[in-house]
Amino acid sequence: MISMVCAGLTSFYELFRLNHLYLGARKGERLLKIVPYQILVIAGVIALSSMIISGSYVQQQPWLGITLAPAEQGLLVEQVDHAGPSAGILYVGDAISAIGPVYGKMIAVESDDVIDDPDMFQNFEPFNAFLSRQRELFATLKQPTIRMLLGDGRMVHIQPQPQRPLLSIPWRFWFSHLFATTVLLISMAIWGMQKKMVATQLLFISGISLFVASVLSSLYIARELAFDADMFLVLTELNSMAVRVFCVAGLGLLWYYPRPLAAWHTFLPLLATVEVLLVINEVVQWRELPFHAFYFDYLFLASLAVFLGVWRWQQAKGKPIEQAIVKWFTLPVLLGAGLTMLVFVLPVFYFGKPILSITASYMVLLLMYIGLALGVIRFRLFDIERWWIAVWSWFLAGAAVVTTDAILVGVVHLASPYALGIAIFAIGWAYFPLRQWVLLKVFHRSKGGIEDYVPLLVAHFIRLDHGADPVFWHHILQEIYKPLSLEITPRTIDTAQVLDGGERLVVPSLVSDKQVELKHADNGRRLFDRDDVKCSQMLLDIAERTFFLHQRYMQGVSNERKRIMRDLHDDIGGRLLTLVHAGHDGSRTAAEALSRLREIIYSLDVEQKMTLNTAVARWRIEALERCETAGISFEWHWQDQEQDVELSPRHFLNLLLIFREALTNVLKHTKAKSARFDLTFTNEILHISLWNNGVADCRQEKMSGKGLSNMCTRTEELGGKFGYTCEAGEFCIQAEIPLNRASEDKVSHA
Amino acid sequence: MRNVLIVEDHDSSRAWWKDHLDEIFPGVEVSAADTIAAAETLLARHQFTLVILDINLPDGSGIDLLQQINAEFPDTYVIICSIYDDDKHIFASLRAGAKGYLLKDQPRSRQLDQLKEIVHGQPPLSPGIARRILTYFSEGQESLREIGKHPVQLSGREKEVLSLIAKGYSRPEVAKLLEITLNTVAGYTKAIYQKLNISNRAEAVVEAVKLGLIDRDIE
Numbered sequence: 001m002i003s004m005v006c007a008g009l010t011s012f013y014e015l016f017r018l019n020h021l022y023l024g025a026r027k028g029e030r031l032l033k034i035v036p037y038q039i040l041v042i043a044g045v046i047a048l049s050s051m052i053i054s055g056s057y058v059q060q061q062p063w064l065g066i067t068l069a070p071a072e073q074g075l076l077v078e079q080v081d082h083a084g085p086s087a088g089i090l091y092v093g094d095a096i097s098a099i100g101p102v103y104g105k106m107i108a109v110e111s112d113d114v115i116d117d118p119d120m121f122q123n124f125e126p127f128n129a130f131l132s133r134q135r136e137l138f139a140t141l142k143q144p145t146i147r148m149l150l151g152d153g154r155m156v157h158i159q160p161q162p163q164r165p166l167l168s169i170p171w172r173f174w175f176s177h178l179f180a181t182t183v184l185l186i187s188m189a190i191w192g193m194q195k196k197m198v199a200t201q202l203l204f205i206s207g208i209s210l211f212v213a214s215v216l217s218s219l220y221i222a223r224e225l226a227f228d229a230d231m232f233l234v235l236t237e238l239n240s241m242a243v244r245v246f247c248v249a250g251l252g253l254l255w256y257y258p259r260p261l262a263a264w265h266t267f268l269p270l271l272a273t274v275e276v277l278l279v280i281n282e283v284v285q286w287r288e289l290p291f292h293a294f295y296f297d298y299l300f301l302a303s304l305a306v307f308l309g310v311w312r313w314q315q316a317k318g319k320p321i322e323q324a325i326v327k328w329f330t331l332p333v334l335l336g337a338g339l340t341m342l343v344f345v346l347p348v349f350y351f352g353k354p355i356l357s358i359t360a361s362y363m364v365l366l367l368m369y370i371g372l373a374l375g376v377i378r379f380r381l382f383d384i385e386r387w388w389i390a391v392w393s394w395f396l397a398g399a400a401v402v403t404t405d406a407i408l409v410g411v412v413h414l415a416s417p418y419a420l421g422i423a424i425f426a427i428g429w430a431y432f433p434l435r436q437w438v439l440l441k442v443f444h445r446s447k448g449g450i451e452d453y454v455p456l457l458v459a460h461f462i463r464l465d466h467g468a469d470p471v472f473w474h475h476i477l478q479e480i481y482k483p484l485s486l487e488i489t490p491r492t493i494d495t496a497q498v499l500d501g502g503e504r505l506v507v508p509s510l511v512s513d514k515q516v517e518l519k520h521a522d523n524g525r526r527l528f529d530r531d532d533v534k535c536s537q538m539l540l541d542i543a544e545r546t547f548f549l550h551q552r553y554m555q556g557v558s559n560e561r562k563r564i565m566r567d568l569h570d571d572i573g574g575r576l577l578t579l580v581h582a583g584h585d586g587s588r589t590a591a592e593a594l595s596r597l598r599e600i601i602y603s604l605d606v607e608q609k610m611t612l613n614t615a616v617a618r619w620r621i622e623a624l625e626r627c628e629t630a631g632i633s634f635e636w637h638w639q640d641q642e643q644d645v646e647l648s649p650r651h652f653l654n655l656l657l658i659f660r661e662a663l664t665n666v667l668k669h670t671k672a673k674s675a676r677f678d679l680t681f682t683n684e685i686l687h688i689s690l691w692n693n694g695v696a697d698c699r700q701e702k703m704s705g706k707g708l709s710n711m712c713t714r715t716e717e718l719g720g721k722f723g724y725t726c727e728a729g730e731f732c733i734q735a736e737i738p739l740n741r742a743s744e745d746k747v748s749h750a
Numbered sequence: 751m752r753n754v755l756i757v758e759d760h761d762s763s764r765a766w767w768k769d770h771l772d773e774i775f776p777g778v779e780v781s782a783a784d785t786i787a788a789a790e791t792l793l794a795r796h797q798f799t800l801v802i803l804d805i806n807l808p809d810g811s812g813i814d815l816l817q818q819i820n821a822e823f824p825d826t827y828v829i830i831c832s833i834y835d836d837d838k839h840i841f842a843s844l845r846a847g848a849k850g851y852l853l854k855d856q857p858r859s860r861q862l863d864q865l866k867e868i869v870h871g872q873p874p875l876s877p878g879i880a881r882r883i884l885t886y887f888s889e890g891q892e893s894l895r896e897i898g899k900h901p902v903q904l905s906g907r908e909k910e911v912l913s914l915i916a917k918g919y920s921r922p923e924v925a926k927l928l929e930i931t932l933n934t935v936a937g938y939t940k941a942i943y944q945k946l947n948i949s950n951r952a953e954a955v956v957e958a959v960k961l962g963l964i965d966r967d968i969e
Contacts, residue, residue: 261822533880570806579857594833602836610878613917615879640917643962689967 036141039192040185044399050215057172058222062141063164068225070111071095074151081168085159095151097227101143102157107136109225116221116234116358120348124285127293131233167202169222172359175424176218179362184211185222186369197658199257203372208366215243217358223453231714237283240294244275249299250333254308261311271304288415291347299349301343324527329372336368397435400427424442431477448540457539461546473543477507477536481528483518491515496536503529507536511549563600573597603649610652612645612686612739616679619659623677629651630667631691633674643683645739655737656716658722659688661711662733666690681739685720688735711735755798756782756787756829757815759808767802769958771795774866786810789948793819798826800869805832805839813846820847821948829868831861842945844883845950847911849873872921872936880916884909884940887949902949904942911938 053324065084068075077094080086100106112121112130120545123128140146141160148156187207190202216239220227257259278297289296312330316322343356343364354361354394399422408419457477460472478486483505493515496507505518505528521528576597579590616638627634648656666675672694680687711733715722720737755773759763764782771778781796783789785807792798801819805812816828830843831852840851850868852861864874887904904912907928915925925932 291818566806569833577760577833577854581762581766581858591855598833598835605836605838614878614881617881617916621877621920624918624920624923634916668806 020063037184041190043185043188044181047177047211050180050211051177054173054177054218055169055216057219058169059166060162060229061164061170063161063225064141064158064224065161065168065172066090066224067317068096068114070114071151072111073097074109075111075114083165085161085170089158090155094646096148098149099137099140100147100149101140102145102147106149107133107140109137111640112471113137113225115353117217117239118232119240119282120353122291122352123293128285130167134226134232135229135350137714141226141568146585161595164224173218173222173355175359176214176221176362179359179366180214180218183207183368183369190372199593202249202252202256205254207248207369209242209245209249213246214302216242221641237279240282241279244279244297247298248275250337251301251305254305254312254330254333257329258322260309261315295348296343299342301744302337302345305334305337305599318428331443332368332371335518336365336372339364345424345742397427397431400431415716450535453539455482457542457546461550470547473510473540473547474516475519476539476543477574480536480539481505481518481521481532484520485518487519488514488518489517496533498528498530498533498542502529504528505532505536507540510544527608528681560605564699567599569602599653603653605649609651610647610680612647613640615652615655618638619656619663620677622660625665625676626663626667630672632667635674635676636687637677638679647739651718651739654718655686656712657734658714658737662688662690662735665711666692684739685734685737686737688733688737690733693730693731752777753779753796753798754779754800754802754885755789755792755796756802757784757786757807757812758782758802758804759806760786760804763804767808770858770862774862778795783894784808786812788817789815790818791825793938797823801826801828802831802846802865805830805834805843813842816843816846816848820838820951829865837876838883840879841882844879847947847950849943850954871933873910875915875939875942877916877918878914883946884912884916886946902945902952904945907941908938908942908945909936912942 022045041569043722063084065081065086067079069078070076074095074097077090077092077096080090081091097107098106110133112126113133115121115130115143118127118130121130130390142162143160145157147160148701150156154608165245179298184207189206189211191207194200216235220235226726248268248271251271255267268532275297278289280545281675282294283287291299292343309326312322316326340361344358344361345671346355347355351544356364357450404426405419408414414422431440453476457475460476474486476490477483488509488511491507492742493506496505497503503519505521507516509516509519521532573594576590576594580591580594620636620638621637624634666672672692674693676689676691678687678689712722715735718737724733726732753887754775754850756764756767758767764784768782781798783794784791784807787799796819803812803816807832812832812942816830819826819828828847829850829852830840830848831854832839833854834840837851843851850864851872852864852868852934856864868874884904885947886904887909895916910912910928911924914927915921919927921932921935925935934969
């Protein structure tokens, strides 16, 4: 017991610690934040007390030590407890026909006597007959010795024990409590986070009523053969009421969440009134209802649920949030209700008994509640955010330690100190890894933590070029959140925000008076949540700093480049100019040096934009002028590109130098009468062919070694090919240079 | 040309112009300044028919002075003489109202020939500049559009001349292809220069009004 208290305290401490962490995060909501944990603890205490009280009540029942099943006539012995009073007297397979006191009238037993719940009878008469038989049987079982008439004619005497041992209580009892506890915890936890919402209040009511219904029924479904009839009547009527409250609250949820289906506020009160009248009718047994005295209205309620579900589905079309709600709330609710109808209510209607027992139907409803809990986590149903799960996981950790400890002490009979140690180790090693795994699976987040996006950020930063375009931030957001739409809107915000319940995420842009608006995360598969706000804000901080750093760096580079360019021009350029105009032998070299200097300066200037069409036009006028000077006829073939190709300064300069060198080579043949220039640009390759017809003997033709190697080197530097031919007096220089984006990148990185 | 002002900070260049302008403009009076400030002083005292202006000056940019001369002395003929041969500088000079552009590293004799051509109405135009002008007139003039003013337009013939020059055709080739005389081609070129400058001035006014530097009424 001490160890249980210790384990409990440990988990409370963890709860408190976690609570404190959250408080630190949002101080303004301090009061609101404390309460959910308390509620969860209160719910846990209520569930545990109900289980203890119910367990002790069931233990007070007389015990035969057998498990009975309905037979064609009477009852069949399914199991005999070896330590029970029937051991050695009754055997598995024995049929029981009647039971009675040692002296007195025998009471014939019927197969219906082990029915789960008397409200499964179709009308009041068998219901009342069942209860009166239960009264007689219960009175008999209280005798010290009873007689039992078996199917084979034997008459046996058994001495029922006035109390049943704890371990003889059937699993259905424990399962009912497990179900009741889970439902209570889920519904109270959700309500605890958002107490003022009609939807969570309705969920709370439905959870409480389901809890009450299953706790009450656990008492009589645990009976061996008979139960105190007065108590039975009260319990079954209360159970029936609780189930109806659950139904009304559930339908109310379908009606009101996320917003009322119609402005008809009398819907729920009207429904509740009808149900109250039905329950009163059931209690006072005033009128038999058609088909089934007790379950008639379930048909109506189920049809209403389907109708509301379809209506909701229709309304949700084109609204992602409501679609998410339909998917994660309406569908589980309908599925749970529908399955219960199919396996429980309808079979009772037609065959007088369910296909699955009450406990199995609980299983179906439990799945529904788990679906609801998953919906809360994944789609923030009822606007509860994901930290909800944190509360839960710590609560379960504590509960698991307490339970394991209790089992070790109570069942395995281990000494308390060892039990606590083992419990803590077992939970530590089994529960926490399991929890992580479940969290990972449940959240199924295609998005990761900030560390997952760092490579992406770096990749974008590397791609930032001279322009330092703030658009890279939008690309990052696009890649991370995969929104259905991304818009840049003119508004200034300081921090990222989730709007419209997760439909939109707005993030500041790197441009001061703009914001980036993302709609529907992961192509509309999920909603934005607080994690996204946190993550995008962190990414923004990094992006902003990097961007401005990059901008400043680029500005610095640009300033420095300009300074170098200016110095080259003013200082070296001026000196060369003086040499050019000095008129002595060096003038020509100086002029060439100046020209080269200018080209180098040009290649430094990244702001200059030159295109292929302009470059070719420049070459043309140069070639024309030089041909005219040399007295050679000039033929030029080139078609301007419709989609002009932008050239980097380096490409532009290299191409110009290749062309100029080739031109010089072609024109050096003094006997040439004509020159032809063929230029084409196909498949992203520029073909340059320069022809002249001034060669007398091709065998004697040699190109100047320096010119050739210069052209060759430059062409290869641009990833192209270079060559020359001489045939039938025609000399031709050819160059093929790729001008696609990839080759430019390759060259600029080379 | 009677009065010419040389604004140039290189002593040898200044001296050379002083010595040789007489060859193409007999009897010309040549004044010289090595800074913008000195040029402004001279401009305030004398009337010049031609200014040969360097871009890089110790106390500022020649293009700023060019704009100033254009505004205060619209009849003065300004020609830029610079070591810069890139489109950016040439285009900026033309927009600011330069009537021509000489490159300092050309042989002196060629510089004199070109100056003579410019003054006699044969302004030069390179393919790169022609392309820039075409783009500017089809896409540019944003501030004029912004306030709903009609941007300055080129005539069909002017566009034809510019397109051919932009493709690398020489002036004689353009004249031949369009079946017009060389003088007509020069006339178009001058008109294009003028429109570029007009548009530039209109845009400058619009910008100034927007910035609140001048009153809308003046516009």
